[in-house]
Amino acid sequence: MDKLRRVKFVCCLMLCVSLFLAACSKEDKSDNDAISSESAVTNITNITQGREWVYVPEVFTVGEGYADYEKMQPVGDTFCYVLQGDAAGSGKNICRYSLTDRELTTVSINWPEGGKSWDAGCRFFTQDQGLHMTANVYPADYSSMKRFLCRFDPEGNCLFSRDITEQAGWNVSLRRLTVDEQGRIYIFLDNGEILLYTDEGEYHGSVSYSAPESQVMVQVKGACDGGNGKFYVCISQERVNIAGRNTEGTNGIRCTLMEIDFENARLLEVAKNLPNINGVCCGIRRGSNSDEQGSNSAGGNGNLAGESDDSDCRYDLLLYDDRAVYGYRFDAQKSDSGSVGEELFIWMDSDINGYCVKNLYLLEDGRLCATVEDWMNDDRVIVALKRTKAEQAPRREELVIVTVNGGSDLATMAVKFNRGNSRYHLTVKNYESLTDLYNAILTKKPMDLIDLSGINVKKLAARGLFEDLTPYVDQSELFERSDFVDGILDAYTSENTLVGIPAEFMIQTVVGSKAQLDNKAGLTLEELFSLADRYPGAKAFDGVTKEEMMQFCLMFNEDTFIDWDTGVCHFDSEEFKAVLEYVSQFPDDPVNGREESEVLFAVAELYPTMLRDYMKMFGEDAACIGFPTADGTGGHLLISSDAYAIAAVSEHKESAWSFIEESLTHEKDNELYAGFYISYPALKRKLNERADAAIERNELTRDDVNVVLDMLPDAMPFFSAQDDEIIKIISEEAFGYYSGQKGIDDVAGIIQNRAQLYVDENR
Numbered sequence: 001m002d003k004l005r006r007v008k009f010v011c012c013l014m015l016c017v018s019l020f021l022a023a024c025s026k027e028d029k030s031d032n033d034a035i036s037s038e039s040a041v042t043n044i045t046n047i048t049q050g051r052e053w054v055y056v057p058e059v060f061t062v063g064e065g066y067a068d069y070e071k072m073q074p075v076g077d078t079f080c081y082v083l084q085g086d087a088a089g090s091g092k093n094i095c096r097y098s099l100t101d102r103e104l105t106t107v108s109i110n111w112p113e114g115g116k117s118w119d120a121g122c123r124f125f126t127q128d129q130g131l132h133m134t135a136n137v138y139p140a141d142y143s144s145m146k147r148f149l150c151r152f153d154p155e156g157n158c159l160f161s162r163d164i165t166e167q168a169g170w171n172v173s174l175r176r177l178t179v180d181e182q183g184r185i186y187i188f189l190d191n192g193e194i195l196l197y198t199d200e201g202e203y204h205g206s207v208s209y210s211a212p213e214s215q216v217m218v219q220v221k222g223a224c225d226g227g228n229g230k231f232y233v234c235i236s237q238e239r240v241n242i243a244g245r246n247t248e249g250t251n252g253i254r255c256t257l258m259e260i261d262f263e264n265a266r267l268l269e270v271a272k273n274l275p276n277i278n279g280v281c282c283g284i285r286r287g288s289n290s291d292e293q294g295s296n297s298a299g300g301n302g303n304l305a306g307e308s309d310d311s312d313c314r315y316d317l318l319l320y321d322d323r324a325v326y327g328y329r330f331d332a333q334k335s336d337s338g339s340v341g342e343e344l345f346i347w348m349d350s351d352i353n354g355y356c357v358k359n360l361y362l363l364e365d366g367r368l369c370a371t372v373e374d375w376m377n378d379d380r381v382i383v384a385l386k387r388t389k390a391e392q393a394p395r396r397e398e399l400v401i402v403t404v405n406g407g408s409d410l411a412t413m414a415v416k417f418n419r420g421n422s423r424y425h426l427t428v429k430n431y432e433s434l435t436d437l438y439n440a441i442l443t444k445k446p447m448d449l450i451d452l453s454g455i456n457v458k459k460l461a462a463r464g465l466f467e468d469l470t471p472y473v474d475q476s477e478l479f480e481r482s483d484f485v486d487g488i489l490d491a492y493t494s495e496n497t498l499v500g501i502p503a504e505f506m507i508q509t510v511v512g513s514k515a516q517l518d519n520k521a522g523l524t525l526e527e528l529f530s531l532a533d534r535y536p537g538a539k540a541f542d543g544v545t546k547e548e549m550m551q552f553c554l555m556f557n558e559d560t561f562i563d564w565d566t567g568v569c570h571f572d573s574e575e576f577k578a579v580l581e582y583v584s585q586f587p588d589d590p591v592n593g594r595e596e597s598e599v600l601f602a603v604a605e606l607y608p609t610m611l612r613d614y615m616k617m618f619g620e621d622a623a624c625i626g627f628p629t630a631d632g633t634g635g636h637l638l639i640s641s642d643a644y645a646i647a648a649v650s651e652h653k654e655s656a657w658s659f660i661e662e663s664l665t666h667e668k669d670n671e672l673y674a675g676f677y678i679s680y681p682a683l684k685r686k687l688n689e690r691a692d693a694a695i696e697r698n699e700l701t702r703d704d705v706n707v708v709l710d711m712l713p714d715a716m717p718f719f720s721a722q723d724d725e726i727i728k729i730i731s732e733e734a735f736g737y738y739s740g741q742k743g744i745d746d747v748a749g750i751i752q753n754r755a756q757l758y759v760d761e762n763r
Contacts, residue, residue, distance in 0.1 A: 053387050064095065107156045162203075236256075236277075281360045355408035438460075454718070487711075500643040505641070508718070509603075510627050525578070555637075571751045609700055
C-alpha cells in the first residue's frame with residue numbers, strides 16, 4: 001500500500017514537471033493573448049491589423065556560449081555582462097557585445113587583493129561601461145563571510161571597495177543592484193530591505209517594502225528612473241500557504257508602483273492594484289534632444305525609433321508581462337485604477353516568446369530591446385525592436401493556430417516558425433476554455449492549425465473538421481510513415497482521417513494482476529463491478545474520486561449509452577444505473593478516501609523509467625489491463641504533447657503542414673527530455689536514441705519500451721473529460737444521487753432527458 005502511494009506521488013510529481021515544461025505559465029491568459037483576424041486576409045499579418053505602428057524585430061546572438069542574457073545590460077549600443085568563471089575572483093571578465101559591429105570583447109576584472117576568494121554578486125553597468133558590483137569574500141577556510149560593494153572602471157580596475165557586511169549581513173540574499181541617473185546605488189535584499197548608497201559607495205540608509213503578513217510573499221519586479229528625477233520600484237504581492245505556494249492563482253497577484261525617496265530614505269506609493277507584470281523599464285522621454293529627455297541609467301533615453309517629435313506617444317515607464325508591453329503615464333493613470341497603461345505591442349507579433357523575456361530596455365537610438373533566454377529550446381538572443389508604420393512593415397500572410405491558454409512551448413514553436421519564414425506569420429489565438437475553442441471550430445471561424453491538447457478528436461473528426469494528414473506524410477521530404485513508432489498514426493486516425501501526429505507522448509492506463517481477471521487481457525464494466533463481490537473489503541483503486549471514476553467509465557464507454565447513428569440515449573438503462581451505483585462508493589476527496597486495505601489496480605502514468613515500479617507491485621502476473629471498455633480490450637489513454645491538426649477551413653494548408661513538420665523534428669535541449677524521463681518521442685530515431693542511452697544507464701530494458709509501444713494501436717487520445725458536455729451533465733446531476741437527495745431512477749431519468757436534448761441539438 002505504502003509503495004503504491006510512493007509510486008503515485010512520484011508519477012504525479014513527474015506529471016507536474018511534464019505539464020510545466022509543456023505548458024509553462026498557461027494560467028489565467030485571456031482571449032486577447034493574441035490578435036486574430038476574423039476573416040481571411042491575404043498578405044497582411046495580424047501585427048498590422050488595427051494598428052498604426054508595429055515593432056519590427058532584429059535578432060542578435062552573442063557568440064560566447066555562456067553569455068549571461070538574463071543579466072545583460074545595454075550601455076549605448078553595447079550589451080555588457082560579467083562572464084562567470086569556475087573559480088571565485090580572478091576568473092571573471094567584463095564582456096561587451098556591440099549591436100553595431102556584432103562583435104564581442106572582454107576585459108579582465110582586477111579584484112582587490114588579487115581577487116582570491118572574491119565571489120561576484122549583483123552588478124550594474126555605468127554609462128562609461130564601468131561596473132558596480134557586490135562581492136562575497138571568504139577566508140581560506142570559508143569559516144566566515146564579508147560583503148563588499150565595489151566599483152570598477154571600464155578597464156576593469158577597482159576604484160573602490162566598501163565593506164557593507166554590517167548593512168547587508170550574511171544570512172540574506174542580495175537580489176539585485178541598481179543605479180539611478182544621479183549615480184546613487186540601490187541594493188535589494190530578499191528580506192524586503194533596500195540599502196541606499198551614494199555614488200561613492202557611502203551608506204545612506206535603508207527602506208523596506210516587506211509585507212506585514214507572513215502569508216504574503218513580496219518580490220521586486222523592477223526598478224528604474226522615471227525621467228522626472230525620481231526613481232521607482234515595482235513590487236508584487238501574492239498570498240501563499242505555509243509552504244510558500246500561491247493560494248490565489250495568477251489573478252491573485254497584484255503589483256504596486258512606488259517611488260524611492262533617496263534623500264529622506266522612504267517609500268511613497270504611486271499606484272496600487274496593478275495586474276501581475278514581469279518587469280518595468282525606463283520610458284520614452286519628453287523631447288528629442290538630450291537635455292529635455294533625461295538619461296536612462298539602464299541604457300536608453302529619448303523617443304522610440306521612428307517616433308516624431310510632436311507625437312503624443314511618450315511614456316514615463318514601460319511595463320511588460322508574458323503577453324505584451326505597455327506604456328505607463330503618471331498623469332494618465334489614477335493611483336488605484338489597476339491599469340498597466342496603453343498596450344504598445346504583443347510579444348508574439350514581434351517574433352518573441354514573452355515567457356522567456358528576461359529584461360526589456362529602451363536604447364539610446366530609440367529602439368526597444370529585449371534579452372531572451374530559453375535554454376530548453378536553445379533560444380538565447382537579443383532582439384532589437386524598431387517602431388515602424390504598419391504600412392511600411394514587411395508583409396506576410398497570416399496563419400492562425402487556435403489553442404486553449406497556449407503556453408511557452410507553443411510560443412517557442414511559433415517564434416521559430418516565424419523567424420525562419422519570410423512569407424507567413426503564425427499567430428497564436430488563445431481561448432479561455434475548451435468550450436470556447438469547440439464553438440470556434442464548429443462555427444468554422446478562420447483558422448489554420450488546431451492545438452489538439454485536451455480535444456475530443458473522435459467527435460470532431462466525425463464532423464469532417466480536420467484535414468487528412470495522410471497525403472502530406474506521404475509526400476513529405478523529411479520523413480515517411482515508417483519513421484514513426486508503430487501505432488501512433490493509427491491512434492490519431494479517426495473516420496479514416498489522420499488528424500494529427502504528436503511529437504511526444506506517454507500512456508496512462510490501469511495496471512493490475514491478470515490473475516484477478518482470470519488471465520483475460522482487459523476489463524469490461526461488468527467485470528469491474530463483479531470484482532467487489534470476488535474481493536470483499538478490497539478497493540479497486542486508491543486515491544480515485546467519484547468524479548474521476550465516472551470520467552474513466554464514460555471516456556471509454558460513452559458509445560454504450562449513446563447511439564450516435566440514431567441519436568438515441570440510454571442513460572435511464574440498468575447498465576448506466578449500475579455505473580452510478582458503483583461510482584457512488586468512491587470518495588469525494590482522494591486523501592480522505594484513503595484507507596489501509598488491499599488495492600486491486602493502480603492508475604498509472606507510464607513514464608519511461610516508471611514502468612518497472614508499477615509492474616513490480618503486482619508480481620509475475622502484472623499487466624497493463626487498461627480502463628474498462630465495452631469489449632474489454634484497449635482502455636489506454638494516449639497523452640500527447642505538440643500534436644496539431646490542420647483545420648479543414650484553412651486556406652494555407654501547405655504552410656500549416658510545414659509548421660507541423662517543424663514541431664515533429666524540433667530538438668528540445670532539456671535534460672528531462674534527453675534523459676528519457678517524461679515522454680516517448682513519436683519518431684523512431686529519437687525514441688531509439690533515448691532508449692539506448694537509458695538502457696545503457698540500466699534504467700529500463702528494451703522489453704519495458706515494447707510494453708508501452710504495444711499499447712499504442714489500442715490507445716485513445718486523451719481529451720479533457722470535464723469539458724465534455726455529456727460528462728458535465730452527468731457530473732452535475734449525479735450529485736443528487738451521491739448525496740442521497742434523490743433516488744437513482746430519478747437521477748438517471750434527469751440525465752437521460754438532458755443528454756437526449758443535447759444529442760438532438762448537436763447531431
